[in-house]
Amino acid sequence: MKRVVITGAGTINALGRNVDETLEAMREGRCGISELDFRDVERLQIRIGGQIHDYDPEAEFNRQQISLYDRFTQFTLLAAREALAQSGLEFSGELSAQAGVVLGNSGGGMTTLDENYRSVYEEGKNRVHPFVVPKLMNNAAASHVSMEFNLKGPSFTVSTACASSNHAMAQAFQIVQSGLSPAMITGGSESMLCFGGVKAWEGLRVMSRDACRPFSANRNGMVQGEGAGVFVFEEMEHAKRRGAPILAEVVxxxxxxxxxxxxxxxxxxxxxxxxxxxxxxxxxxxxxxxxxxxxxxxxxxxxxxxxxxxxxxxxxxxxxxxxxxxxxxxxxxxxxxxxxxxxxxxxxxxxxxxxxxxxxxxxxxxxxxxxxxxxxxxxxxxxxxxxxxxxxxxxxxxxxxx
Amino acid sequence: MQLKDKVIGIIAEQAVLEPSDVTMDSTLEDLGIDSLGLVESIFAIEEAFDIQVPFNANAPRESDFDISSVASIVSGIERLVREQHS
Structure with a gap:
C-alpha cells in the first residue's frame, strides 16, 4: 500500500477566491453568507446564501469557454488551476496516461438548467442553445479538468448529495494508495444558487432565513453555499522525489x-x-x-x-x-x-x-x-x-x- | 443589413475573425469552425432569422441544408426564409 499526500489545494467559495483568502477568513471567523443576488430572488422565502459575489466569468475565460462552462465547471477549473500550480505537477507520457480526476457534485449545471427551463416554459421559446447538455451534465467539470490538464486515467464524477466530495476524494485516495496511479486530481464543486435551486431546497423547510448556527441551541436550519475545492493527491515517494510541497497526509x-x-x-x-x-x-x-x-x-x-x-x-x-x-x-x-x-x-x-x-x-x-x-x-x-x-x-x- | 452580411457576421463571430476575412467561397473548415462551432452557428442563424434549419449533425450531407461553403449556407438561408416566412 502506498502512502498518499496532498501536494496542492485550490478553491473558490464565499470566503475567498483562493486558499489563502479562505483560510484567512476561517482564522478570523468571518462570515461569507450574505443576501442572495440573482434573477427572481424576490420570489424566494429564503434569501441568504454563501454566494460568490462580483464574480466575472469574462475575466477568467474566453467567450467560447463560457458558452461551454456552467458556473460549477468554471469554479472547478479555477480551483484546479490553483491546486496544480501549487503542486507543480505536469502531466505527460506515462503519468498522463495513469492520472485522472474524480470530483464530487450533486446538482450539475443547475443554473444552465434553470435558465433554459425558464426560457422554454416561462418565456415560451422553442429553441435552446446547442450546448445545454454538455454544460449541465454532472461530469462536465471533471471532463474539462481532464482536458485542461491532460489527465487520461480513471476520471469520473461521484454524486452522493452532501457527501459527494468526500466520496470522490475517498475514490481518488484508493486509486493512489493501491498504486493504480501516482497522482489524482480530486475534490468537488457545486453551484445551485439560482431561483430553481434555492426554491427546491425551500420546499423541504430545512433552510434558515437568517444564519447558519451549527450546534447552537437556537439553530434554525442550513444555508446553501457555492464554489469548489480541488486537491492533488499524490503518492508520497513520488511527491518527495520531485520536492513537492506536502500539505498533509491522507491516512x-x-x-x-x-x-x-x-x-x-x-x-x-x-x-x-x-x-x-x-x-x-x-x-x-x-x-x-x-x-x-x-x-x-x-x-x-x-x-x-x-x-x-x-x-x-x-x-x-x-x-x-x-x-x-x-x-x-x-x-x-x-x-x-x-x-x-x-x-x-x-x-x-x-x-x-x-x-x-x-x-x-x-x-x-x-x-x-x-x-x-x-x-x-x-x-x-x-x-x-x-x-x-x-x-x-x-x-x-x-x-x-x- | 443584407441577409448575406448578417450571415457572414454570425460566421465571423463564431470563427473569431473579422467579417472581411470571411469570403463567399470559404469553407467552415477553412475558417476553423469545428462541429460544435457549426451547431452553435446554426443556432445563431435560427435565432437571427427566426427560421428552422433542417440540420442533423449525425448526417450533415443528408440534411436538406448545404454547409459546404459560406455561399451555400447563405443561399440555403435565403431559401428557408422564403419558404418559412411566405
Whole structure:
C-alpha cells in the first residue's frame, strides 16, 4: 500500500477566491453568507446564501469557454488551476496516461438548467442553445479538468448529495494508495444558487432565513453555499522525489450507508463511518484532535452527529475539537467536503482550528467543544472530515500532519 | 443589413475573425469552425432569422441544408426564409 499526500489545494467559495483568502477568513471567523443576488430572488422565502459575489466569468475565460462552462465547471477549473500550480505537477507520457480526476457534485449545471427551463416554459421559446447538455451534465467539470490538464486515467464524477466530495476524494485516495496511479486530481464543486435551486431546497423547510448556527441551541436550519475545492493527491515517494510541497497526509477513509431514511440522519451510520475511518487509518480515537463536522445547522443533523461522536470517541469526545465551517461558507452540497478539507489541512499543518461561528446558546444535545466563534491555536496530529448525505450515504476522511 | 452580411457576421463571430476575412467561397473548415462551432452557428442563424434549419449533425450531407461553403449556407438561408416566412 502506498502512502498518499496532498501536494496542492485550490478553491473558490464565499470566503475567498483562493486558499489563502479562505483560510484567512476561517482564522478570523468571518462570515461569507450574505443576501442572495440573482434573477427572481424576490420570489424566494429564503434569501441568504454563501454566494460568490462580483464574480466575472469574462475575466477568467474566453467567450467560447463560457458558452461551454456552467458556473460549477468554471469554479472547478479555477480551483484546479490553483491546486496544480501549487503542486507543480505536469502531466505527460506515462503519468498522463495513469492520472485522472474524480470530483464530487450533486446538482450539475443547475443554473444552465434553470435558465433554459425558464426560457422554454416561462418565456415560451422553442429553441435552446446547442450546448445545454454538455454544460449541465454532472461530469462536465471533471471532463474539462481532464482536458485542461491532460489527465487520461480513471476520471469520473461521484454524486452522493452532501457527501459527494468526500466520496470522490475517498475514490481518488484508493486509486493512489493501491498504486493504480501516482497522482489524482480530486475534490468537488457545486453551484445551485439560482431561483430553481434555492426554491427546491425551500420546499423541504430545512433552510434558515437568517444564519447558519451549527450546534447552537437556537439553530434554525442550513444555508446553501457555492464554489469548489480541488486537491492533488499524490503518492508520497513520488511527491518527495520531485520536492513537492506536502500539505498533509491522507491516512484513511470510510464509507457507510444508513439503509434507513431518505432524509433523516442516523447516529449509527455516522458512527460506523467515523469508526471505519479510524480503523482504515490504523488510528486510536485519542489520536484525533479535530473533526470538521458535517454540522449543517439543522436540528436533526447536529444532535445526531454529536451523539455519534460521543459513541465513537467515548471520554475522548470531550477532549477533541469539532467545528462546522458551514457557518461561514454555507453548505456547498456536492462541493462541501472539498472546501471543508481545507479546514482540516489548516488544523494539522498550521495548528489553527477553524471556529463554528454564529454560536449563541449551548445545546445540551451538542455538548462538545465546538470551537465557538473564535479560531483556536492547537497542535493537531489527526483531523477527520465528516460528510453525511441525504439518502443516508456517509463518507469520512482522515488527515494526518505531514 | 443584407441577409448575406448578417450571415457572414454570425460566421465571423463564431470563427473569431473579422467579417472581411470571411469570403463567399470559404469553407467552415477553412475558417476553423469545428462541429460544435457549426451547431452553435446554426443556432445563431435560427435565432437571427427566426427560421428552422433542417440540420442533423449525425448526417450533415443528408440534411436538406448545404454547409459546404459560406455561399451555400447563405443561399440555403435565403431559401428557408422564403419558404418559412411566405
Amino acid at each position: 484513511g477513509h470510510a464509507m457507510t450507508s444508513d439503509a434507513a431514511d431518505i432524509v433523516m440522519p442516523s447516529k449509527h451510520g455516522a458512527a460506523r463511518a467515523m469508526e471505519g475511518a479510524l480503523r482504515n487509518a490504523r488510528l486510536a480515537p485519542e489520536d484525533v484532535g479535530y473533526i470538521n463536522a458535517h454540522g449543517t445547522g439543522t436540528a436533526a443533523n447536529d444532535k445526531t452527529e454529536c451523539a455519534a461522536v460521543a459513541d465513537v470517541f467515548g471520554h475522548h469526545a470531550d477532549a477533541l475539537m469539532i467545528s462546522s465551517t458551514k457557518s461561514m461558507h454555507g453548505h456547498l452540497i456536492g462541493g462541501t467536503g472539498a472546501v471543508e478539507l481545507l479546514a482540516c489541512i489548516m488544523a494539522v499543518r498550521d495548528g489553527i482550528v477553524a471556529p463554528t461561528i454564529g454560536y449563541q446558546e449551548p445545546d445540551p444535545e451538542c455538548a462538545l467543544d465546538v470551537v465557538p466563534n473564535e479560531a483556536r491555536e492547537a497542535k493537531v496530529e489527526v483531523a477527520l472530515s465528516n460528510a453525511f448525505a441525504f439518502g443516508g450515504l456517509n463518507a469520512v476522511l482522515a488527515l494526518r500532519r505531514a
